[in-house]
Every structure is written in structure tokens, then in C-alpha cells.
Amino acid sequence: MSMILFAYVVRVTDGLPLSASSDFEYSRELQECKKQLKIVSKMLGQFPGRGTVKSNQLHIHFTSSQGIAYMTICCSYYPTTMAFCFLEELGMEFVSTFEVAKIHVVSRPYAFLEFDSVIQKIKWHYNYSNRPSLKISVTNIQRELKLTPPRQVNVDDIVVPNGTPNGHLHLQSNSAPSYRLEPASVVGILSVILNIMCGALNLIRGVHLIEHNFQCYLYLFYVSARIIKAAGALILICICNSYLFGLRNFWQIFFHIGVASLSTHQILARKLTERLHDCGV
Template sequence: MSSVLFASVVRVGDGLPLSASTDYEHDRELHDTRKHLKALSKKLPHFPDRCTFASGPYNVNFTSALGVCYMMVCLSSYPSVLAFCFLDELQKEFLVTYDSKRVAAAVRPYSFIQFDVVIQRTKHRYNSPRSLSTKINMADMQTELKLRPPYRLTPDDLQAANGFSPSRSSAKYKGIAPSQTLEPVTLPGAVSCVLSVLCGGLNLLRGVHAIESVLQCFLFAYFSVWRNVKSFLALGLVCVCNMYLFQLRNVWQILFHVAVAACMTLHTHLRRPLGKAPDYNV
């Protein structure tokens, strides 16, 4: 029996299947596992980008990237590093073959069913691990799985994916998937929130004071310049007036001296004695 049993490519946004392997094995448990895979594909935006789900003797592994999810069903004894290497190889082939615009424009299910040729070829290689020639990629994947292991989904997560409320409050996922519920605010969180508000208020006040200081400096500079201009104009006016008055004073002094000289001359002539009258009797 093969180790890699089924693989599919699904669009993350709406769970639309884009391509899948066409072979089918008549097994009750495998059929149920494929139902679980279909249910999980409907809620891919709520899961981390790398997950695994145990369903009886089988495992469902999937990884998401650039709006596309690559899913597979394998035996539970199949090594995880090989399973995710298989998904990584499918991802690289799919990204080379199809661009994001074609993926976003797909409307009908299995629009890229021709990609099944690549899936079948990759399945055949990974069903015989001894013939694999990707040991370097396997080493890289093993290191990556140690640093960031896949999140293990539980039946509660599957019930939540099917629309039922799980028994526990919520699953805390690891990775980059968004959290679905808000945790209650703790005391340190409330204190940090209050301090953040206070710091924001202080920064706002500092900004107002800074604007006020800038306006004051601008007004001071403006009035200083205007005051200097007025002083210059007043001083110039005083100088002009002083020059005019000085010239006018000089004119009056000249007229005054002329008048004084005339008066003195007239006074001298008036005080001169009269001459002796001639004698006509001689």
C-alpha cells in the first residue's frame, strides 16, 4: 500500500479545490479522512500556515503560501519531514506553472486538473523514499520543522471547522494565523493602556507648546523688525526736520544781522552834527 494516498491544491480564501489526484482507494477510513480534509479546507484562513491532523491510521498535512494551500493524506507512520517535503515540492511546481492572477480568476472547481500529472509524478517518487534524490532539501526541511513545528489540530478544531462550538473556549494557534477570540484584559495590560494614554496626552501637550513657542518666536521676530523699521523712519524724519530747521535758523540769523547793521547805520547818520551856514553879507 502506498504511503502518500491523496493530494490536493486548494485556494485559501474560499476553499475552492483547484487540482487533486484522481486515484481513489476504496477504504472507509480513508473516505472519512478525505471528508475531514474537505472540512478543513473550508476554514484555512483560521489555521496556521503549517498544520497536521491525525485521523485514525492516517494523517492530513497541509501548508499554505500566497493564497494557495497544498494538502495531502498519508499514513500516520509516514515521516513528517517527507510529507512536508512533498508539499513543498508541489508548492514550487504550482508556483512555476500558475500565477496568482489565474488562481484568483478561477471560478469552477478543479480548474487546474491538468496539474494532476505533477501530483502523480511526485507521489510516485515519495512513495519510494529510497529513490529520492532530495536529501539536501530533506535536511533543510528537517531543520525548519525543528525550528517551527507544524501545529497539531485536534477534533475540537475540526468541529469548529464544521460549524460546531468546541468543548473548550478556543484553540490557541501557533504561527501567523489571526486569533479568533480576545483574551480578558489583565492588570499589567490595563496599566500599560493607561500609561499609553497618559503618554499620548503628554506628547499632545508638548506638541501644542512647541507650536506656541514657534508662533511666539515668529511674532517676536516680526515685531522686532517692525520696531526697528519704525525707529529708522522716525530717526530719519528727525534728521530731515533738524536739517530744515538749521537752514531756516541760518536764514533768520542773516536777516537779523542785516537788520541790525541797517539800524546802526541809520542811527549814526541821525546823530551827526549839522555844518555851519554860509555868510551872505560879506
């Protein structure tokens, strides 16, 4: 069972969401907790570097550095130290992936949504191995939390009965974010057609047919961890074609791998955009 349920990266100065995990859950408790997290993200300037919002079943933990805040929703029984280890590692990966100067000038929500693949990898590591990587020292985090305990934020201080946090910040009821891919390019459409051709040539080989169909799917539709899945599909196609080196000549194998490489490039080049009418998480 997952213990880290949701992760969120936000700019402290204006609460602009920069990235988030795309694994949507539909339990009532988690949806309510996400609303609280969204409110807190707009009030981070009022809180110190670390803080925790506790409820019966779920806790919100957050930490901020260099004007960027990293937030997570965890099960109430998940150790606080491990939650902050997760946030520290998330922060290290984010600032090492993107330039801080660029982060502070973007104006579009979820401008770094591709970071979702990194979030998923770190979440899996903490949920299923229950220990941080070598980059993070649990002992150091424990020592820091003892010296400067995270600010305990009362839920009542965030949401009052009339739905207005602290009397001035209104909570808008939004559904989960809706993402779409940029319009398909001519080269991208060509890669889909070529993949269909390769699939037709592999009707008698079910695995190869699935490989090329999967590449078409990755190009046409948004899925989480696109980078990892696209790279995995390309590697699998290369390996499978290497085993056919007696049944196919060099040019046939070159054609299939070339189409797979073109499709992978187009999958990675096709960026995500968020529908402006729905920027909630």
C-alpha cells in the same frame, strides 16, 4: 504500499479546490479522512502556514503559501518531514506551472485538474523511492519544522457530534468527484475515425492495432495522467513505424504517424470539465 494516499490543492481565501489527485480509494478510513480534509480546507485562514491533523491510521498535513494551500493524506507511520517535503515540492511545481494571478481569479472548481499528472509523478517518487528530489532539502525542512512546528489540529475541533465543524461550517456528504470531457470536436471525431482505419490496416500486427485503439480510448474517456500516456503512445507509434520502414513506403509511414500526431493533439486539446452537481472529493 502507498504511503502518500491523496493530494489536494486549494485556494486559502475561499477554500476553492484547484486540483487533486484522481486516484480514488474506497476504504472507509480514507473516505472519512477526505471529509475532514475538505472541512479543514475551508478553515485554512484560521491556521498558520503548516499544520497536521492526526488520527489513528491516517494523518492530514497541509502547508500554504501565496494564498494557495497544499494538502495530503498520509499513513500515520509516514515521516512528517517527508510529508512536508512532498508538499513543498508540490507547491514549487504548481506555481511554476500556472500563473499565481490566474489562480486567484478562477471561479470554477478544479480549474487546474491537468496538474494531476504532475501530482502522480511526485507521489510515485515519494512512495517508491522514499526520498525527495534535489529541489528539496530534507535538512532544511527538518530545521524549519523544529523552529516552527506544524500546528497540531485536534480532530474534535474539526468535527463535532452534530456534524458542524466549529458550529458554523457544515459538512456536506459528497461522493468522489465526477469528471467529464468537453464535447468532442469535428476534428476529434475525424481523428478517431482515422485511428480506426489505421487499426483496421494493422489487424495482422497486434501491437499497432492496440496503439491506435488506445489513442481512441484516451480521446473518448478521461484517465489519469492523460498527458504522459498520450505522449507515450505517440512515441511508441513512431518507434514501431520506424521498424516497418522496409515493409511500408514513406507515404504509408507518414500517414500513420500523421494520424497519431493529430490524435495526440486532440487528446491534449480536449479539456476536462467537472459536473456541477458533484464537486466533492
